[in-house]
Amino acid sequence: MTLFGSLHAHYYDQFHQTKDYRAEVEQLRTVFHREGPVHTLLDLGCGTGRHLEVLAAAGYSVVGVDRSSAMAARARARLSAYPAEVVEADLFSVSLGRTFDAAIMMFSLIGYQVTNTRVRSTLDALGRHVRRGGLVLFDVMSAAAVLADPGPQSGVGTFADGDRQMLVAHSTVVNPAEQVIELTLRMWETVDGKVTDQVDEKHVIRYFQPLELALLLKTAGLEYLGSTPLPARPPWARLVWARRT
């Protein structure tokens, strides 16, 4: 799977410029304060390190892991001012030889795993990296929110970077039989009106119910504690938190 390759990585931050990382991190910190203490934390699938940047600036000791070298490089650059570490590795196989007070996995990465087997392996990976009593936090697509408004959604966005332009068309379809949303992205990069790159991506993301998540977490030795909507549009994503038992 070559999701989040170089073209996507280059425009990733612009594409997600409206995402409110600061508000999401405030939600994470609210949970840390209530259920912690949390001083050290790991971000599995850290992307370009936007969450970690805000967390590092707030004084947390952070480590990020991403398997995309393009993403890891951007995260490393972003976190260079902080005592942080970014590891280029696959989250299923990564072994850091230590545990953290909390592990986070954002951007619906759990939902990208789709099957029960892969979701459970992912939760195992999260649980393996936190101390006993430590916290696991991640966001998922909420079945109730997705299915309440399941119509096809589509749109186009344009982004500029110097003389380069990027056109992104996206459409979302709900597939209830597979319990997933299918997000299709078509991207064209142009320089002076000439197409210099074109990439199509299809993102298949599972949505979940609360009792379903609680059971999946339990199989990984994690206790479901709670969830709350993320400040996102459309309001499909929920932050979920659990404790290693």
Added chain:
Amino acid sequence: MEIFGGLHARWYDRWHANKDYRSEVDQLVALFEANGPTASILDLGCGTARHLELLTALGYDVVGVDRSPGMVALARERIPVVVEADLLDLRLDRTFDAVIMMFSVLGYLDSTDSLLTALNSAHRHLRPGGLLVLDILDGNAVLTHGPRGGFTATTDGEQTLLRATTGRVHTDEQIYEMGVRLWLIDDGRLVDEDSETHSLRFFLPRELDLILELAGFELAGSAPVAGGQPGPAREWSRLVWAHRT
């Protein structure tokens, strides 16, 4: 919990007279035949044994189990072997070729733990490779359509039973709550009334797959329940079948 009490139990068969048991049994038999030799069938939560009555007539060796004394008494008028017991701790010390749990028996259980306990009970009463068939309320349908109310009037001689239903969706608990109010009119006079609440858990496909796998079953397929009875609890139900592993 006596959810099928009083007026409801006395009228149960009359207002389900329209319910197409024959279609459901045809659907069950097609599954049994596709699964190889099937001679013996256990019905966990058999109610008044309408399914088993038809299956007996087709030559199957059947046993019904229900914990409601009222239901068991009615079931014994239809088939010879009915056990009054809670299906969760049932131990018949024999196995069957197929186990059925119809009319949302699973969805009435109030926790994931008791659901797994019920499936463990089905497991210990099935031969290896035996077939489990059950119906569940489909979360995709519930969450897409939202709550629904309804009204029916059933006349039997001088008596008419009025039945009004209301619906509520509890997304956190994954419960579809159906409120039922009943009025009995006899010879132009209101002679009895009753009300009850049914709380039915709804499931998503991958969630059900996970639950079955954890209980030692392999999901084999699902389809809408045959017969097409009106009302959310039936229209939104799916028949699900799985093999004992």
